Amino acid sequence: MAYLSQNKVKEYRRNHTPSSCPVLRIKINDWVLDHDHQTGMVRGVISRQANSLIGKIENFYLGMCKGDKKDLPKTLRAIARYLEKETTDILHPVGLIQLTKKFKNSLTASEQALELRSIGASEDEINQCKNQKHRSELFRKIIKQNYDT
Numbered sequence: 116m117a118y119l120s121q122n123k124v125k126e127y128r129r130n131h132t133p134s135s136c137p138v139l140r141i142k143i144n145d146w147v148l149d150h151d152h153q154t155g156m157v158r159g160v161i162s163r164q165a166n167s168l169i170g171k172i173e174n175f176y177l178g179m180c181k182g183d184k185k186d187l188p189k190t191l192r193a194i195a196r197y198l199e200k201e202t203t204d205i206l207h208p209v210g211l212i213q214l215t216k217k218f219k220n221s222l223t224a225s226e227q228a229l230e231l232r233s234i235g236a237s238e239d240e241i242n243q244c245k246n247q248k249h250r251s252e253l254f255r256k257i258i259k260q261n262y263d264t
Contacts, residue, residue, distance in 0.1 A: 119157065124148055131160045138165035153184055206262045214258060219251040227254070234258065 119127055128148045135142045138161050145163040150156060152173065161169075172191070176182040182190065222230060227250045228241050234257050244250040 127157075128160050133160060136162035136165050138162070138169065206258070211255065211258060215251055215255045218254045219247060224250070227251075230254070231257070234261065 128146055131148075132146050137159065141162065143162045143164070146160050147163050147166045149158045149161045149166050149169065151158055152170075173184075173187065176187050176190065177184060218227065218230060224247065227247070231241050231250065231253060232238075234254070236253060236257055240253055241250075244253055
């Protein structure tokens with residue numbers, strides 16, 4: 116066991132920086148020296164974003180879920196299995212709101228028209244839309260109809 120003094124952290128981080136973040140698997144230039152908040156021991160060099168994500172997960176699991184630190188890896192694997200399983204073909208009401216907001220806020224007018232065509236809107240329906248609000252309402256209506264049938 117060894118102690119890493121504050122004046123050696125930068126050098127340690129530089130000497131142990133991976134080619135990409137081992138957690139997020141992205142190339143980045145914003146590295147931090149991660150440590151376990153329970154034991155104080157260095158875990159490795161990871162991206163600042165991964166460090167923040169891990170911190171939020173650990174704090175929530177330990178605080179809000181009242182979980183045991185040793186069980187967190189099993190819980191994370193269970194979460195991964197859950198997220199990888201197939202979803203149902205049932206659209207959640209909040210899911211419809213989220214899809215509509217994404218349509219409204221992330222696409223230009225021409226991209227919205229293209230998306231509307233791809234989900235079955237007629238040229239006449241698209242041309243009747245005077246603005247983003249009308250295109251979003253048409254999007255919501257068609258998506259809802261497609262799931263109601």
